[in-house]
Amino acid sequence: MSTIHKEESMVMQKTMIADHFEQLARAQQEGRKVVYTFVPGNLTELILAFDLLPVHPEINALQSGMRKISGDYIREAERLGHSEDVCTYVKCDVGMLMKGNLGPTGRPLPPPDLLLLSYTGCFTFMKWFEILRSHYDCPVIMIQVPYQGDGRITPEMTDYVSEQLRKELVPALEKLSGKRLDEERLRALLQRSRVAEENLVWALESAKRRPSPIDAYFGGVYYIGPIFTAFRGTQACVDYYALLRREIEARLEAGQGPLTPDGLLAEEKYRVVVEGPPNWTSFREFWKMFYDEGAVVVASSYTKVGGTYDRGFRHDPARPFASLAEYCLGCYTNLNLPDRVQMLTDYVRDYAADGFLINSIKSCNSFSAGQLLILREVERRTGKPGGFIESDLVDPRYFSGANIKNRLESYFQMIDLKRQEQYS
Ligand code: SF4
DSSP states (O other): OOOOOOOHHHHHHHHHHHHHHHHHHHTTTTTOOEEEEOSTTOOHHHHHHTTOEEEOHHHHHHHHHHTTOHHHHHHHHHHTTOOTTSOHHHHHHHHHHHTTOBOTTSSBOOOOSEEEEOOOSSHHHHHHHHHHHHHSOOOEEEOOOOOBTTSSOOHHHHHHHHHHIIIIIHHHHHHHHTOOOOHHHHHHHHHHHHHHHHHHHHHHHGGGSSSOSSOTTTTHHHHTHHHHTTTTTSHHHHHHHHHHHHHHHHHHHHTOOOEETTEEOSOOOEEEEEESOOOSTTHHHHHHHHHTTTEEEEEESGGGTTOOGGGTOOOOTTSHHHHHHHHHHHSGGGBOHHHHHHHHHHHHHHTTOSEEEEEEETTOHHHHTTHHHHHHHHHHHHOOOEEEEEEOSSOGGGOOHHHHHHHHHHHHHHHHHHHHHHHO
């Protein structure tokens, strides 16, 4: 069996995740309370300020996908009547629950003491928690987050969300934890978030260099892990991003490309921007289709699903509730279509990409709606070729390796042709 190359930061993250699942497994025994919540718009600093433990159901689903156990869970949910069209994260979660709620590491997951919905951009989130509410006897808090219909966040929108955080969420967390909010502690958590966010943005923007020292999609999903989940605001998160930065700096200095599971990429032939989440059940196979061709993803929309930090947003200890509100309002899937098109167009230009590729996810409406329009418009504005492939998040039945490989090969040939036309 060949060795799989891993960055030190990847190993560190793996340990952080394993520790977190271990804490969750012991939570009931140790009397710790648990909050189920979602990645986009998550309020990790507030949850941690009360010593509560967050659980992100979609992270469990994607981890189950990567560990190749999601297929059984999905079939179980379908057997119970959940339709084929339902988001497969939901079905994976429902199936996991029905089969004993063992987390992806095989350790038991505690039931929620609170269901916290702090993001409304995807209707599925609401329906998902309705299912969980019918199963668990616990309170639900739903924060109404206005959609960025006009492509901007107004002061009224920020006030509206931050008032809900202060008046509804904080009292609920105080009641659950039996502690009063310590605003100084919250500010300290937000300050650490800010430090980590600076390094994340630095890492993502390193892809502007040639060769890019990172893959901003396949590598990027690891890089966003700690900030998008249970660790934002912790010292471990700050340390992780400092380590990641040192690793990337070393590659930049050596003029090296990204580290893939098969070692350093020898030659960067194609630079592409990718829109849409990756497939998790065949993640390695999917990534290999890119690096075997010398293709590097230099920017992606998926790495903004839990925050558009590269557009300037930072958590702000001087404005704790306003910045938490702006965070909820600013996630990628809360952006309107013209804004998404502009963002992707900017990526193609700013990262000097050769093209733009959409991975359309069968069961994710939040990403898939309008993707053909996005494709046409980004092509028109940048003059770069667009490509379109289809797969699914965690349903192995919807990953057709041969088909995708075929399409990608044709797509890279199209980039070659465009280059020849340009220089002939
Ligand atoms: S539909 Fe898409 S955005 Fe919504 S929960 Fe499923 S994967 Fe997430």
